[in-house]
Amino acid sequence: MLFGYSFGDLGSILVMQGFAGLILFSVFVLMALGLAIIFGQMGVINMAHGEFMILGAYMTFLCSNLFQTYLPGLFGLYFFVAMAIAFVVAGALGLATEWLLIRHLYARPLDTLLATWGLSLIMQQAFRSIFGAREVGVELPSWMMGSLTFGSIDVQINGLFVMGLTLIITGVVALLMFRSRWGLQVRAVVTNRTMSGAVGIDTRRIDRLTFGLGCGIAGVAGSAFTMIGSTSPSAGQLYIVDTFLVVVFGGAQSLLGTIASAFTISQSQSTLEFFTSGSNAKVTTLLIVIGLLMLRPQGLFVLKVRK
Amino acid sequence: MFNVRGLNVAYGQSQVLHGIDMSVAQGEIVAVVGRNGMGKSTLMKSLIGVLPSRAGEISVEGIDVAGMPSHARVKRGLAYVPQGRQIFGTMTVRENIETGLVVTGKSDIPDEIYSLFPILAEFDKRRGGNLSGGQQQQLAIARALASDPKILLLDEPTEGIQPSIIKDIAVVLKEIRQLRNLTIVVCEQVLSFVLDVADRILVMENGRIVHQDQRKNVDEAAIAAYLAV
Numbered sequence: 012m013l014f015g016y017s018f019g020d021l022g023s024i025l026v027m028q029g030f031a032g033l034i035l036f037s038v039f040v041l042m043a044l045g046l047a048i049i050f051g052q053m054g055v056i057n058m059a060h061g062e063f064m065i066l067g068a069y070m071t072f073l074c075s076n077l078f079q080t081y082l083p084g085l086f087g088l089y090f091f092v093a094m095a096i097a098f099v100v101a102g103a104l105g106l107a108t109e110w111l112l113i114r115h116l117y118a119r120p121l122d123t124l125l126a127t128w129g130l131s132l133i134m135q136q137a138f139r140s141i142f143g144a145r146e147v148g149v150e151l152p153s154w155m156m157g158s159l160t161f162g163s164i165d166v167q168i169n170g171l172f173v174m175g176l177t178l179i180i181t182g183v184v185a186l187l188m189f190r191s192r193w194g195l196q197v198r199a200v201v202t203n204r205t206m207s208g209a210v211g212i213d214t215r216r217i218d219r220l221t222f223g224l225g226c227g228i229a230g231v232a233g234s235a236f237t238m239i240g241s242t243s244p245s246a247g248q249l250y251i252v253d254t255f256l257v258v259v260f261g262g263a264q265s266l267l268g269t270i271a272s273a274f275t276i277s278q279s280q281s282t283l284e285f286f287t288s289g290s291n292a293k294v295t296t297l298l299i300v301i302g303l304l305m306l307r308p309q310g311l312f313v314l315k316v317r318k
Numbered sequence: 319m320f321n322v323r324g325l326n327v328a329y330g331q332s333q334v335l336h337g338i339d340m341s342v343a344q345g346e347i348v349a350v351v352g353r354n355g356m357g358k359s360t361l362m363k364s365l366i367g368v369l370p371s372r373a374g375e376i377s378v379e380g381i382d383v384a385g386m387p388s389h390a391r392v393k394r395g396l397a398y399v400p401q402g403r404q405i406f407g408t409m410t411v412r413e414n415i416e417t418g419l420v421v422t423g424k425s426d427i428p429d430e431i432y433s434l435f436p437i438l439a440e441f442d443k444r445r446g447g448n449l450s451g452g453q454q455q456q457l458a459i460a461r462a463l464a465s466d467p468k469i470l471l472l473d474e475p476t477e478g479i480q481p482s483i484i485k486d487i488a489v490v491l492k493e494i495r496q497l498r499n500l501t502i503v504v505c506e507q508v509l510s511f512v513l514d515v516a517d518r519i520l521v522m523e524n525g526r527i528v529h530q531d532q533r534k535n536v537d538e539a540a541i542a543a544y545l546a547v
C-alpha cells in the first residue's frame with residue numbers, strides 16, 4: 012500500500028496517467044521542435060510561438076467547419092487537409108515575420124524577445140477580433156472517436172493518432188536535418204555562422220527558411236492541440252513556458268535531447284497531477300528540472316568533440 | 319585577375335589596414351609575410367568579407383565584390399581557409415566538404431578532392447572535431463576547394479603543423495594550381511614554406527605593404543630580416 016492505493020491500482024494509474032502524459036508529450040515535442048530549431052539556428056527566442064500554434068488550431072477549426080458545411084461526405088479526411096493548411100499558413104506568416112521584423116534585429120537578442128512578445132499580443136488580439144473571444148472546439152470525425160481497451164486500461168484513438176503524427180513529423184524533421192541540403196546548412200550555421208558565410212552558405216536565407224519551418228511545425232502542433240484542448244485566443248500562452256523549459260532542459264541543439272526532455276517533463280507533470288494539485292505538480296516538475304540543470308547546465312544531451 | 323586597391327580596414331576606432339594595393343595574375347601564387355599582429359589575418363578576413371572594409375576596391379575578374387556579403391564573394395570565385403582552420407567540429411568530414419559544395423549547386427564531392435587528400439577519404443565519416451590539427455588543415459583546404467574557386471585565400475596554413483606535413487601542403491598547393499590554374503594568396507610566417515610555394519612575396523608591416531619582389535629575385539636574408547623580431 013502506498014498513498015492508500017493498492018499496487019495493482021497504482022500500476023493502472025501510472026499507465027493511464029502515463030498515457031495522458033504522452034499526448035501532452037506530443038504537443039510539447041512539436042512545439043519544442045520548432046522553438047529549438049529557431050533558437051539553435053539564430054539565437055532568437057520566439058515568444059509568439061504559442062500563437063503560431065493557436066493559428067494552426069484556428070485553421071483546423073475553420074477547415075472542419077468548411078468540410079462540415081460543404082463536403083460532409085469527406086469529413087473523415089478533413090484533419091489531413093487541416094494539417095497541411097495549418098503548416099502552410101503558420102509557415103508563411105513565419106517567413107513574413109522573419110522578413111519584416113526579425114532580420115532587422117539579429118544583432119540585438121533582447122530586442123527580438125520584446126518584438127516577438129509584441130507580435131504575440133498582436134496575434135492574440137487578431138484572433139479575438141476575427142474568431143471571437145470564446146473558446147472553440149472542433150468536431151472529431153467518427154473514426155477518431157472512442158477508445159481501445161487493453162485489459163483494464165482505455166486509450167483514446169485520437170490520442171494514439173496524435174502520437175503517431177508526432178512521431179512522423181519528428182522523423183521528417185530529423186531526416187531533413189541530417190540528410191538534406193537545408194539541414195547541412197543549418198548545422199553549419201549553428202556551429203559557426205561567420206565561417207558558414209565564408210564557405211558560401213547564404214546564412215540569411217537559411218535563417219528565413221528555418222524560422223518559417225519552425226513556425227509551420229508550430230501550426231501542425233496546433234492541429235494536434237485541437238484534439239486535446241479547446242482553442243481560444245490566449246491558449247498559446249499556457250504552453251509557451253513549458254515549451255521553453257523543454258528546450259532549455261533538453262540542450263537547445265540536440266533533437267534527441269528535446270525529445271527526452273519533453274518526455275521527462277510531460278510524464279512527471281501528468282503523473283504528479285494525479286496525486287497532488289495541478290500547481291503542486293508544476294512546482295515539483297520545476298524543482299526536478301532545476302535540480303537536473305544544476306547537475307548538467309548544458310542540458311541533457313551535448314555532443315562531445317575536442318575543441 | 320584579382321585586384322585590391324586602397325583597402326582600408328579598422329576595428330572600431332583603430333585602423334589596421336592603411337590602403338593596401340595588390341594585384342595578382344591568374345595562376346599566380348602570392349605570399350604575404352609579416353610578423354605577428356601586422357594585419358595579415360585582417361587582410362584575409364576583409365578580402366572574404368567576414369570583416370567589412372572602410373574603403374577600397376576588391377575586384378575579381380573586373381567585378382568589385384567589396385560591398386558583397388561573404389557567400390556572394392564565394393559565388394564570385396573566392397574561397398577562404400582561415401587561421402585556426404575553423405572546420406565544423408560536430409559535422410563529419412564528408413559533411414564539412416559538402417558545405418563548400420552548396421554554392422556550386424552540385425551534390426557530389428569531386429573525386430579530385432579525395433585524391434588530393436587521401437586521408438580525408440579514409441576518415442570520411444569521422445567528426446571533423448576529432449581529427450588531428452594537420453588533418454583539419456587539409457579538411458579546411460578541401461572544403462574551400464569544393465566551392466570550385468578561382469582564387470584561394472589561405473591564412474597561415476602551416477600554423478602548428480609538423481615539417482613533413484608542411485611540405486605536403488606545399489606540394490598540394492602547387493598541384494592544385496597546376497590542375498585548375500588557380501590563383502592563390504597565402505599569408506605566412508614560415509619562410510621555408512614561402513620560398514617553396516610562392517611566385518611573388520609581399521612583406522606587410524603595420525597594415526602596409528612595405529616591400530615586394532619576385533621569388534627568383536628575392537634576397538632571403540632581407541625577407542628574414544623583416545620577419546625577425
Ligand SMILES: Nc1ncnc2c1ncn2[C@@H]1O[C@H](COP(=O)(O)OP(=O)(O)OP(=O)(O)O)[C@@H](O)[C@H]1O
Nearest residue numbers: 329334352353354355356357358359360361401507
Ligand atoms: N577583433 C579585433 N578587435 C580589435 N583589434 C583587433 C581585432 N583583431 C585584430 N586586431 C588587431 O589588429 C592588428 C592586426 O591583427 P591580425 O590578426 O590581422 O594580425 P596577423 O598579422 O594576422 O597576426 P598573426 O601572425 O599573429 O596571426 C593587431 O594589432 C590586432 O591586435
Ligand SMILES: [Mg+2]
Nearest residue numbers: 358359360401
Ligand atoms: Mg593572423
